[in-house]
Amino acid sequence: MAHGYTPGLRVTGSALIHRERRLPLRGDVLAAVGDAVEPCTVVARTRLPGNVQTVNLAARLAVDPAKVPETLACPVGAAVRKGQPIATARGLFGLARHTVAAPADGTIESVSRVTGQLILREPPLPVEVCAYLRGVVTAVLPGEGVVVEARGALVQGIFGVGGEAWGELVAAVESPGDELTPYRLRPEHRGMVVVGGCHVSFDALARARELGVAAVVAGGFDDADLRRLLGRDLGVAVTGSEEIGLTLVLTEGFGRIRMAERTWELLAARQGRLASVSGATQIRAGVLRPEIIIPGGGEPAATHEESVAGLEVGSLLRVIREPWFGRIGKVVELPSELRRLDTEALVRVLVVRFVEGDAVAVVPRANVEIIAS
Amino acid sequence: MEIRPESIHSILATDCGSTTTKAILIEQRAEGYRLVARGEAPTTVEAPFEDVTRGVLNAVREVEELAGRRLLDGERILTPRRGDAGVDLYLSTSSAGGGLQMAVTGLVLQMTGESAQRAALGAGAIVMDVIALNDGRRPHEKIRRLRQLRPDMILLSGGTDGGEVRRVAELAEMLVAADPKARLGAGYQLPVIYAGNQDATPVVSGLLAQRTAFTAVPNLRPELERENLKPARDAIHELFMEHVMAHAPGYKKLMTWSPVPIMPTPGAVGLIIEEVARRARLSVVGVDIGGATTDVFSVFRGVFNRTVSANLGMSYSVSNVMAETGIENILRWVPFAVEETDLRNRIKNKMIRPTTVPQQLEDLVIEQAIAREALRLAFEQHKALAVGLKGVQSQRTISDVMAQTETGASLVDLAELGLLVGSGGVLSHAPRRVQAALMMVDAFLPEGLTQLAVDSIFMMPQLGVLSQVHEAAAAQVFERDCLVRLGAVLAPVGPGNARQHCLTAELHAPGEPSLMRRVRFGELVLLPLPPPGAAARLTATPERGFDLGHGRGRPLEAELPGGVVGLIVDCRGRQPFALPADPDERRGRLRAWNHALGVYPGEV
Incomplete structure (x- = not known):
């Protein structure tokens, strides 16, 4: 394999960021190239086709399906209100008259002579797409949306839940090794993006939600607490649509893991600035990681390609599996031959010197993550 | 293009998986066709490459280096062969971009719905949903679901030939109302295959032909008593090429490189499993446990079935295994105490960083415990779908009535199972082969005598597609280079207690002293x-009350092929198989079994 290691997540103080803001279906684009936008600016709007109701007129009116079109009280294409009669027929011996009412507001879309079914389409549902970032519209995708550009800091997390959110960035702990506990959260954090340290508990998240915090960013979280938060065990890492009252982004993983120094410093130095956060994660083909974007700042320093350059002696990395999970160090050797692990598996390894404690360890290359510069 | 097997001396085959593209080079040698080299590279369907051929070329370059000969002509595969350069035949399978995803419909969930599901699964698809008139959802819910799905293709079935047209038309009308869009872009029409009541074809065609890429094939359930899945399966393969593959990045180019249509990976594995069962005249179960999904294939009484458990796997889906089976079912296979919070976090960390490998022995043991549960759940799902036809009128004897036999009973008979083949990283790359053997035994609980094997480097897909054009080459490579014969498991059925003897096994191998063991x-x-x-030569005599497949207490004699692990005599009980409820006793028992088989290098 060309890559025996996990390319690292991007943590950079200065990047040129583009985000496509697309409608789920074609619609109207409301912004133009050059427009300055705020996260809440609506940039495109459309109407999703309404839900469909089926009404079995043949059965309800006891008529042959071929004769159903003759029973219609309103023509195909007509708009009807809930409860309005839409079809009528005489019953047995022509004595009683049976009427069928519309089950919902909508439009009569079709009637079938084969099945005797009427299809009623409910009114369309309006959908709006907002800009998500503070930035400038640099391209319009006709009928579909826009591209918003921002210069600023970008931190990719490893896992998140909850959708897009934004607010003023604030650190609620003093160091990346501190735990975000409920008592560190205060009423003034309402609407803010709150940064914790090594861990956030369920109780702290519950408190954050109660206070109206927009998003929480922390190093680690326990899976048992995630289960409480979602009300179920999360099976597959496809997230972003949960309605849990806030957005949670983990920068390191599950458990109690000190937030990487670089991530912490970058976030702590930007307190008071507007941050846009997305918890959407998809770990399958087409990987999507959660993110924290803080627009503003200098020129972009490095391209994405440079920041995930290959593994070499001196590369800064983080171990991402036991027994040294979460430890940060520098590569001191890249042996070319395969080495046998305790498990007896033969794999490619590297030798790492940890930043804290100066110890040296042999680690499978698959179990490290380069910390992008 | 006609392919003449006698003119094929070298073959290059690739499998474009969702994460890795694997290439193998096969050449004809004095002893027959052999695997010469294998290479792999990351699949390049996604951004930033968005061209599957990049990954194919990278994998082939690795094969070039290992084989020491030229296979590429610039940016394409060199074929036909010119002297020592290039190959006579190139072919490929694909499951990249999530494989083939389908929605199927039927009138009755348990009848045409199930037949349609079997047809789609057998063709190598992932079935996203089965919509049926009696599936418990209201019509508007079904329409909403159809709209949300965005499948690659829809298989519309329903009714037997000569049955009522109206109900089938209802399904087609539902499809019209939903107006579902294809997954790979809105720029082309969604392929819809109609394989239902033939009398309804004009009505269904009238409703769908203008709106979709519509194809009508013979009914997949022409009579209640008969399934006819092949025309629907063939149409799925054809449309997979024409519509789905043609719209996936780079596939148009890839298709021009091979004279053989690109086949969905699981469809190709199914072909080779069917071929093995036919040649060996055995009932066979094959399992492929991947990172995201687990496929199970079976051939019992000549009937082939395939199921895919879309969210049971060892990396992307590892957390879902825990969600579905429960943490206690994983822990029952672990011979040491683990704190639940720690185990949960470890599993989630594997899910979010799926490419990591266990470095510590304890970590490997936990991963193999999870694999047992993933395999067990996937097999349970397979047994539920690999069934006889439901709704069939059958004459019942008084003994059938007494035994409560019914239509739709599972075709999977563990006592009849002759060969169990495992594939996928956790089985094929287990540091000790006995670990793979025991994982399969624990998950599938075979009964009587069953041979065990693993796919050495996962080349069954390539050999499956090769078997379509060169049966002999596929069979020779499969036996010599693909299949690693582990040995067999002998498991008597019946309850017992620890004080009693269960069976006596005698093994006679030519040139070796005979071996006898009472267990x-x-x-x-x-x-x-x-x-x-x-x-x-094996002779096994069970004690009274235990059955090896020939009746209680009756001996079994068999010729056993050799294997790298040996014969596992499993007297832990079947029907029921139960682990001790007390955690300390259970862990002690697991340690003793691991020690007896030499499963791990030290005490765990």
């Missing part, structure tokens, strides 16, 4: 077999 209930014993290629 107690609850024991797991490993007896050596000759190496693959040789054979041994």
